[in-house]
Amino acid sequence: MDASWFEPVRAYCERTDAAFWSEPVNAATNAAFLVAAFLAARIAPGDRPVQVLAGVVGVVGIGSFLFHTFANRWSLLADVIPIAIFIYGYFGLALARFFGLSPGVAGLATLAFAGAGFGLSPALDALTGRDVAALTNGSIDYLPAVLALLGVGLALAGRTAWAGRAVLVTGGLFLASLAFRTIDAQVCTALPLGTHFLWHSLNALVLYRLLTTAARFRAAHPGLPAAV
Numbered sequence: 001m002d003a004s005w006f007e008p009v010r011a012y013c014e015r016t017d018a019a020f021w022s023e024p025v026n027a028a029t030n031a032a033f034l035v036a037a038f039l040a041a042r043i044a045p046g047d048r049p050v051q052v053l054a055g056v057v058g059v060v061g062i063g064s065f066l067f068h069t070f071a072n073r074w075s076l077l078a079d080v081i082p083i084a085i086f087i088y089g090y091f092g093l094a095l096a097r098f099f100g101l102s103p104g105v106a107g108l109a110t111l112a113f114a115g116a117g118f119g120l121s122p123a124l125d126a127l128t129g130r131d132v133a134a135l136t137n138g139s140i141d142y143l144p145a146v147l148a149l150l151g152v153g154l155a156l157a158g159r160t161a162w163a164g165r166a167v168l169v170t171g172g173l174f175l176a177s178l179a180f181r182t183i184d185a186q187v188c189t190a191l192p193l194g195t196h197f198l199w200h201s202l203n204a205l206v207l208y209r210l211l212t213t214a215a216r217f218r219a220a221h222p223g224l225p226a227a228v
Helices: 024-028 031-043 048-070 073-099 103-128 139-157 161-186 196-220
Strands: none
Touching: 024 048, 024 196, 031 048, 031 196, 048 073, 048 196, 073 103, 073 139, 073 196, 103 139, 139 161, 161 196
């Protein structure tokens, strides 16, 4: 394997060197994802999409733990890829389950959403002449997910009020968690521990709430196809 895959990455305040346990709090708070995955799986035993996405949440916790311990290029991929899989998987499920789109149409819409998401940062870089990812500590990559939650929540509120409110509240929580992720690099002097651990804690709650909302919606609409 290319040696560059093992190059150390220091992305957050808590890490002071390349040691495995240089980020003990950031590493330990990934347990929140495992708890969220376990609880979400328990509340929806017969809901296959939610069960699959609950498994992805567990993988998110494992991947993030690897990154906050090994802290190199390969573990960075172990961190971000499961998160992306959850975002796009849940987006497709939301379109099919909440709005009744066919799996094919929901899949095409999800591909379009993914394409727009991947193109956002380069487009903003070109527009501003700045490295927007560096300015936001990489949080710009999650802006499409915030907008999707708010858009889905608003659209759903007119159809199923409780579900729309649940998604909107969850979108607000996600925005708060993203703020803690973003400011981590700016608070190192005043707060050496940083704020990234709050991103883990709140984001685990966000993923749990999203899965429980989807599970509750299915329970309230038992005629939905098994695939959605």
